[in-house]
Amino acid sequence: MALNIYNSFSRKKELFVPIDKKQVKLYVCGPTVYGPPHVGHARSYTNFDVVRRYLDYLGYNVKYVQNITDVGHLVGDSDDGQDKILAQATKENIDPYALAYKYENIYFEYMDKLGIKRPTISARATGFIPEMIELVQSIIDKGFAYVTSEGNVYFSVHKLDSYGKLSGRKLENNLSGERITVADDKENPEDFALWKSAVGGHIMKWNSPWGVGYPGWHIECSALSKRFFGDTFDIHGGGLDNIFPHHESEIAQSEVANGKPFVNYFMHNNLVTVNGTKMGKSLGNFITLEQLFETFNPMLVRYFILQFHYRKPVDFSYDAIEMVKIQYNKMNEIFGKIKKLSDGEYNEVESAELVDIKESFISAMDDDFNTPVATAEMLRFSKIAAKILSNNNLYYIKEANTIVKMFEDILGFDFTFDDTNENSSQSNEDNEKLLDLISDIRTKLRAEKNYALSDYIRDELNKLDINIRDKKI
């Protein structure tokens, strides 16, 4: 089997064929850095980390680009309201650049803990304003955008017949009726901002052909993907909630400016809920990763996330994570032990059972990154691995270790064998010596014909499930 990806364009699984045989150009919408990372970030970026890791494993040279939104993302995702960064900076009473930088650092700190590999290129929106201005100008030149007397630039969605091709939204059906209520400088309420004039206390602002302002949120992804990939790239990822208007707008901007298809495969991960309800700051059920990691190991959280397919919702609750804790810890111990033992000199022997695990795991990953099946294979393997270890059946240890390594490379775990287990093998040796000593004492007692005490010791040990045999005198 070969890799099949569910494409949001066609709404079905399609065979993955990259533009360049050896390289995959992957773009995932990055975070807006105005607050601490939460379970929603953990879910989304873990899922796309696995996509990236699997493509790596298949031998592609993956160029993974992610933006850092440090300007232009407005509250409520509409074209009204304040910039999220500016609003939070005002609240925290710091410079908006400092605020964005602070939360960008925190974001990476927590992504690192989750074992998420850093993107090949992580690009701050504020670092690419000239590219965005150039792109906006080319959309204006092609007649798909207009500049208003207030210095705003809007994309004219009615001029683009293909607008809505990702989300399936038809402008007439969904948006009529809203027209009367919108009182701004837009020609049509559906038009979205490419450039906003900086009014009031806007600190993050740049000169442009249309006056001093800042970019709209959607334009950064179009400008950055063009900057690093060119006109068309392979895979674009993001959250389901970004299909409209964000991704629809990215497509419109890029395809008008470049005159080429924007992206071949669009992937969307589903959303998270907390204890069955939508997560939101205002709902008071917002779980930050800082809070979550106080209770749970980040790798356990990663395991929990991967129990769900990326296109299915995940419901986070402490109880649900707790339920897979023992299972994960057990696997962590077994796999960690295999990693350690495989350093020894053993022949490489293949077992049919292990080959089957490997094949089932890979075919699950080929099937649109089916991590629930892949983690179930991991669990099945842990049982076989436990047997290999308990029987000291180390013929298969090298083969078992390549499977452990495959799980680590693709799913991003780092299995560690807890050294306290080493102490337990030490204590096994100690127990052995102790039993030898007791046995010797009993031999002496029986030699002295003190059968009562000798039998008492034997019976008490039997009660503890320790069988001790009488040695011949």
Ligand SMILES: [Zn+2]
């Ligand atoms: Zn984006």
